[in-house]
Amino acid sequence: MKKWCMIIPVLLGMILVSCGTAEQTIPSDSVTETQGIVFFREPYATEETFLPDAGEHTVQMLFVRAGKADCTVLEADGRTYLIDTGEDSSVPQILAALAYMETESIEGIFLTHTDKDHIGGWDAVLQAYPVGTLYTAAVMEAPEVYDRLAEDIPHVTLAPGQSVPIGEEGLYLDVLCPFRLYPEEENNNSLVLRLDCGEETVLFTGDMKEEEEADLLSTGYRLDCTILKAPYHGRKNSAGTAFLESCTPEVSIVCSDTETDPDTAHKKAMERLRQYGDVYRTEDADLGWYVTLDSQGHTVSNVRIRNSPAADLTITEVSIEKQTIVIRNDGDPADLDGCYLYSDRGHEVFVFPENTVLAAGESMTVGVAGSDADLLWEGETSVWHKSKEDNAVLYDRWGNMMDREIAR
Numbered sequence: 534m535k536k537w538c539m540i541i542p543v544l545l546g547m548i549l550v551s552c553g554t555a556e557q558t559i560p561s562d563s564v565t566e567t568q569g570i571v572f573f574r575e576p577y578a579t580e581e582t583f584l585p586d587a588g589e590h591t592v593q594m595l596f597v598r599a600g601k602a603d604c605t606v607l608e609a610d611g612r613t614y615l616i617d618t619g620e621d622s623s624v625p626q627i628l629a630a631l632a633y634m635e636t637e638s639i640e641g642i643f644l645t646h647t648d649k650d651h652i653g654g655w656d657a658v659l660q661a662y663p664v665g666t667l668y669t670a671a672v673m674e675a676p677e678v679y680d681r682l683a684e685d686i687p688h689v690t691l692a693p694g695q696s697v698p699i700g701e702e703g704l705y706l707d708v709l710c711p712f713r714l715y716p717e718e719e720n721n722n723s724l725v726l727r728l729d730c731g732e733e734t735v736l737f738t739g740d741m742k743e744e745e746e747a748d749l750l751s752t753g754y755r756l757d758c759t760i761l762k763a764p765y766h767g768r769k770n771s772a773g774t775a776f777l778e779s780c781t782p783e784v785s786i787v788c789s790d791t792e793t794d795p796d797t798a799h800k801k802a803m804e805r806l807r808q809y810g811d812v813y814r815t816e817d818a819d820l821g822w823y824v825t826l827d828s829q830g831h832t833v834s835n836v837r838i839r840n841s842p843a844a845d846l847t848i849t850e851v852s853i854e855k856q857t858i859v860i861r862n863d864g865d866p867a868d869l870d871g872c873y874l875y876s877d878r879g880h881e882v883f884v885f886p887e888n889t890v891l892a893a894g895e896s897m898t899v900g901v902a903g904s905d906a907d908l909l910w911e912g913e914t915s916v917w918h919k920s921k922e923d924n925a926v927l928y929d930r931w932g933n934m935m936d937r938e939i940a941r
Contacts, residue, residue: 580755582694586729587703592826594735594760595836597630598815599623601766601790601797602650605737606634607728609700615642616726616737616762620653621880627654628661628884629838629932630821632871640699641666643706645724645739647678655682656912657882661871668697670724672711691724693752704730709756710741710749720765721745727758733826736780738764746776756780759831760824763787763806767798767814772805783810784824784833790816820932839931848938849896851925853917857900858925858938862891871930874899876916878923883910 595606599619604627607614613636619627631639639662644652658664667683671690679688691697693712696705707727715721723739736758741749742765749756761782765771767789785806789798798814806812811833813822819837845864852858858874869885876882883899885908891897900906901913910916917923917940927935 579694580753583707584696584705586705588701589828590700590704590730590826592700592704592728592730592733592735593634594824594826595630595634595821596762596786596788596813596815596818596824597623597626597821598818599626599654599788599821600650601788601793602653603645603739603762603766603788604630604654605762606630606636607699608634609704612640612700613638614640614699615658617645617651617739618642618654618658620650621657622653624654624657624880624882625875625926625928625932626820628657628873628882628928628930630836631658631662632930632932633820633836633839636662638663639665641668643668643724643726643737644679644682645737646670646719646722647673647675648719648740651740652678652682653880657873657884659686660882660884661873668724670708670711670722672714672722674714674716674719674722699728704728709752709754710745712752713748715744718742718744721748723764725749727754727756730826731828733760733831734758735760735762735824735826736782737762740765741771743770743773746771746773750775750779759783760826761785761806763798763802763812766794766796767802767806768796769799769801771799772802774805777805777809781809782806784831785810785812786822786824787812787814789814792816838933841929841931841933843933844929844935846891846927846935848925848927848936851917851923851938851940853919853923853940855900855904856915856917857898857904857906858917859896859898860891860927861896862893864893866893867891872935873928873930875926875928876918876923877926878918878921879916881910881913881916883908883913 593608597604602620603617604619605616667688671692691708695708710725720740723741726737728735756779767787787798823836844867850859869889874883898906899908901910923940926937
């Protein structure tokens with residue numbers, strides 16, 4: 534079967550997509566390019582376009598409690614992927630989730646769109662883990678945002694009808710949407726993905742609203758699913774009746790935070806979702822909802838932050854003037870691998886590099902570029918706020934807070 538791996542606009546108004554020697558040309562009357570942005574006026578792919586799934590696979594997903602933000606850690610056959618990276622304020626939970634999943638590296642990150650509650654944790658994740666590839670939709674309103682994010686890693690754009698290999702051979706994320714550009718509504722440019730694993734199907738919907746739901750229904754793609762990542766944080770008009778009649782999800786996961794935004798999740802959307810099966814809000818979990826898929830079916834469980842042996846580490850000074858922070862170890866030698874510092878005010882993150890050990894009775898200084906410090910906070914020239922209260926927080930790699938101190 535012919536498959537697509539990349540999208541290349543050409544002067545003749547056509548798009549050639551290829552994988553190895555297989556090639557397929559999308560009809561030119563389906564493609565528009567405006568100011569370098571490619572979009573598709575109507576669906577041109579069919580269900581038969583996708584590669585068939587094959588073999589037995591095991592998939593684990595952790596839908597992270599990231600506030601009113603999306604972040605899903607997807608582990609397929611032992612390989613780790615992310616779908617969205619939450620917001621900057623949810624970085625501690627995201628790093629804790631990656632540690633819980635025993636992540637060593639991330640094969641790829643799929644960003645559904647450019648809203649800050651989907652890309653906010655990007656920089657912190659790249660500090661903590663090597664990342665292979667950034668995947669985004671070919672239809673995009675702000676390509677310069679992705680250009681900045683993918684400065685040092687490959688960036689692959691995805692078109693509807695494409696199957697992206699993940700895990701071992703025979704497992705894919707199918708790309709369903711978007712096929713048209715909504716210049717004034719970035720949520721409707723959300724990358725929509727489908728994962729089939731045996732008899733289980735997961736639908737990842739980003740923040741698509743009613744208009745993109747209608748687009749998706751018009752494609753004729755198979756939408757019935759076991760697990761639905763509910764669209765747009767479960768707001769009132771999301772997950773409409775026609776959409777749910779096509780999906781009939783047994784389980785719906787809603788990335789919500791009613792304390793921050795009472796409309797996430799809205800009671801009307803929750804009522805519609807509950808007509809089809811169980812509904813889980815991320816705000817009701819501790820770290821997130823852990824979903825497994827295998828030949829036996831699916832399970833859903835609440836994940837708690839792992840406890841770890843407490844190191845006797847203290848933040849002894851946070852200097853606004855010097856833009857430095859001093860950490861002292863009053864206990865046994867402490868391995869700081871995966872531990873990180875976090876600013877409550879600006880949400881900046883510093884991840885301690887591998888093989889960082891603080892000896893018993895010793896202190897270590899972390900500072901910004903140009904400061905006199907043992908370790909430098911790369912990319913930052915000012916972290917601690919000079920006029921508003923800011924707290925430095927020290928976390929272990931599991932997300933347990935070890936100490937907190939106000940910047941002075």
